[in-house]
Amino acid sequence: MEPLVSHTGLVVPLDRDNIDTDAIMPKQFMKSIARTGFGPYLFDEWRYKDAGYFGKPAHERTPEPDFVLNQPRYDGASVLLARRNFGCGSSREHAPWALHQFGFRVLIAQSFADIFFNNCCKNGLLPIQLDTATIARLMEAVKGSPGYRLRVDLITQTVCAPNDERWTFEIAPAAKKLLLEGLDETGATLGHADAIRAFEAAHLARSPWL
Numbered sequence: 001m002e003p004l005v006s007h008t009g010l011v012v013p014l015d016r017d018n019i020d021t022d023a024i025m026p027k028q029f030m031k032s033i034a035r036t037g038f039g040p041y042l043f044d045e046w047r048y049k050d051a052g053y054f055g056k057p058a059h060e061r062t063p064e065p066d067f068v069l070n071q072p073r074y075d076g077a078s079v080l081l082a083r084r085n086f087g088c089g090s091s092r093e094h095a096p097w098a099l100h101q102f103g104f105r106v107l108i109a110q111s112f113a114d115i116f117f118n119n120c121c122k123n124g125l126l127p128i129q130l131d132t133a134t135i136a137r138l139m140e141a142v143k144g145s146p147g148y149r150l151r152v153d154l155i156t157q158t159v160c161a162p163n164d165e166r167w168t169f170e171i172a173p174a175a176k177k178l179l180l181e182g183l184d185e186t187g188a189t190l191g192h193a194d195a196i197r198a199f200e201a202a203h204l205a206r207s208p209w210l
């Protein structure tokens with residue numbers, strides 16, 4: 001994965017509470033055994049009027065023009081702004097995969113479901129929790145200012161608005177390290193490969209019957 005140290009991106013407002021993982025990545029698109037190819041189906045049942053299936057070309061679909069991600073002013077958005085309890089529902093890891101593969105790197109909300117929050121950190125997405133009043137102000141600013149962008153610095157754990165207003169956020173040190181280094185838990189473990197091999201050799205020497 002690509003490390004995330006800082007990020008500046010166009011913000012798209014998804015002004016809803018309780019957005020669950022089935023809305024983020026509907027179950028009918030979870031048939032692939034690969035970890036790629038899910039981006040085109042992000043929020044599929046909200047983005048399109050017709051029913052889709054994995055592999056159906058976008059040009060054969062009928063977009064829902066009122067859905068925010070279909071509005072030209074938000075083309076290329078990489079920061080998603082939502083309300084309360086984002087990522088609730090099932091623990092499917094396909095949800096953060098789809099968000100990342102669609103082009104998002106940062107998610108900002110009032111709160112996140114715990115499992116979803118942790119899955120994001122392990123898959124190159126930075127979830128940021130800000131208080132209710134700040135989320136409300138950001139929603140208003142984004143909707144009222146085409147091209148609204150936020151700058152996020154993970155090292156200092158700050159979000160900076162165009163007017164230089166700043167907010168700080170919390171993130172666990174372990175999750176922060178994964179994002180800064182662009183690693184998942186497997187990659188982080190492999191960083192200790194020499195120590196693991198040394199332990200295995202010593203353990204086998206002590207217990208050759210194993």
